[in-house]
Amino acid sequence: MSAITAGDSALTHPGRTRLIAACTIGNALEFYDFVVFSFFAGTIGALFFPTHDRTVQLLLSFATYGVGFFLRPLGGVVFGAFADRRGRKIATIVALFSMALGTAAIGLAPTYGQVGLAGPVIIVLARLLQGFSAGGEVGASTTLLAEYAPAEERGFFGSWQLASQGVAVLFAAMLAFGIHAALPAAAVLGWGWRIPFLLGILIVPIGLWLLRALRETHANDSDPRTREVSALSLVFSRHFGTIVAGVALIIGGTATNAIVVLYMSTYAVRQLGMSPTTGLLAGVAAGAVTLVAAPIGGWLSDRYGRRPVAGSAYVLIALTIYPAFLWLNAAPTLGVLLSAVIGLGALNAVGGATIIITTAEIFPIEVRATGMSLVYALGVAIFGGFGQFIVTGLIAATHDAASPAWYVMACSVATLAGLRAIPEMARRAI
Numbered sequence: 001m002s003a004i005t006a007g008d009s010a011l012t013h014p015g016r017t018r019l020i021a022a023c024t025i026g027n028a029l030e031f032y033d034f035v036v037f038s039f040f041a042g043t044i045g046a047l048f049f050p051t052h053d054r055t056v057q058l059l060l061s062f063a064t065y066g067v068g069f070f071l072r073p074l075g076g077v078v079f080g081a082f083a084d085r086r087g088r089k090i091a092t093i094v095a096l097f098s099m100a101l102g103t104a105a106i107g108l109a110p111t112y113g114q115v116g117l118a119g120p121v122i123i124v125l126a127r128l129l130q131g132f133s134a135g136g137e138v139g140a141s142t143t144l145l146a147e148y149a150p151a152e153e154r155g156f157f158g159s160w161q162l163a164s165q166g167v168a169v170l171f172a173a174m175l176a177f178g179i180h181a182a183l184p185a186a187a188v189l190g191w192g193w194r195i196p197f198l199l200g201i202l203i204v205p206i207g208l209w210l211l212r213a214l215r216e217t218h219a220n221d222s223d224p225r226t227r228e229v230s231a232l233s234l235v236f237s238r239h240f241g242t243i244v245a246g247v248a249l250i251i252g253g254t255a256t257n258a259i260v261v262l263y264m265s266t267y268a269v270r271q272l273g274m275s276p277t278t279g280l281l282a283g284v285a286a287g288a289v290t291l292v293a294a295p296i297g298g299w300l301s302d303r304y305g306r307r308p309v310a311g312s313a314y315v316l317i318a319l320t321i322y323p324a325f326l327w328l329n330a331a332p333t334l335g336v337l338l339s340a341v342i343g344l345g346a347l348n349a350v351g352g353a354t355i356i357i358t359t360a361e362i363f364p365i366e367v368r369a370t371g372m373s374l375v376y377a378l379g380v381a382i383f384g385g386f387g388q389f390i391v392t393g394l395i396a397a398t399h400d401a402a403s404p405a406w407y408v409m410a411c412s413v414a415t416l417a418g419l420r421a422i423p424e425m426a427r428r429a430i
Contacts, residue, residue: 004163020145020160020424024141024160027138027161027164027165028164029168029202029206031134032167032169035172035262036200038263038265039173039236041061043193045057045060045110047193048061048120049120049199050113055392059389059392064123064124067124067385069384070128070385071128071129071135071153071383072378073135073374073381076139076378077377078132079135079143079373082094084367091305091369092279096133098129101284102127104197104198105122105126105129106123106127107197107200109123110122131381135377138372139372139377142161142359143368145158145161147430152302155353155426156302157338157357157361158353158360159298159357162297163290163291163295166292169283169290170284170287170291172196173281173282174284175199177229180276210353234366235370239371242375244421245418245419246362246376246379247375248415248418250359250379251411251415252351252355252411254407256347257348257414258384259387260286260340260408261283261348262286271401272328272333272343282341285341289341289346292349293346297309297349299424301353301354302426305310307422309351310354313352313354314347316347317408320347324340326402327340340389358422358425359371359372359375364430365430387407388406391403394406
């Protein structure tokens, strides 16, 4: 067994910037591959799920997006156990290849009009593979980063996991914006939508180059305890309460992210009557504010504690999101849209950056990757993956354009309950 301690000289070689980049680039690229689907949900729905009802078409597309989350818990368990046994770095590399394969399959998939039902089947299978990959990458890379970081800066280091997701959303939204702005609608439907998926294959060479600079922080295959009992058995038998609390921690951030960061572009087009290019500016703003605010949240959590920072963020989200939706529907302008996304996105980034490192800190090293992967995947699978599907259905059923706010409020309350169930982890040795 080996581990990097807080004072290890590895922090100066490869250097702080290269260290953070190496640990988060895979997460950024995988998140890009995973979320770019949501920015082309309408196009994919039209090509792969032909129906006369546009709402049903969008629901089918969002359901396919959500299907990708089904295998995240399994991926979290498989890759997490692999990372706890064989090492964080090798698990991250395997996850990169798996995600690239799923993304390439979507980018090359024939449409319903070309091959009939085989087209949607390929899309669903590719989403399942993406979900399996994403379920394992977050836990492996986050534990790698947490175990490299000094105890007094672990929140700041860990916050770059969420910041890297902001980069992914920003790039995906900007690329979608550019495609819709530069190409006629027929070209977007014909081939333009494939561009961002094929670019996602670059996840492999870039991730491998950055990961070369890091050495393994934990390889447990020589430990007799892990030969006798799996990390999954250990985490369930000894840390079941921590799993429950960890899932609750994840719910608020993943629901807010699904609605404010990913769904708002579709909401702007479908509910507010904005153009696709205007709506995509919401995604650009959400990605940019996540990139800026997440490291601030991590720094604040190192200074003031994980629980006060995350708790304050999700209390404010629960109190402000319904008025924000009412304001948006009363004055559906670009300025109001961007103001709502930036304000709510900043709060979610501050709280989410704190939560993501906390879910790694609350587990001991021998089951850290498994435990963190499991709680993250379980929380995201339902409340994030099907968040857009749920709120689209809520709006259709209630005819209340502000109903997505109730969903986020309920999930934020769950995160506040989870925070009460865990100890304060800031500056603790792990």
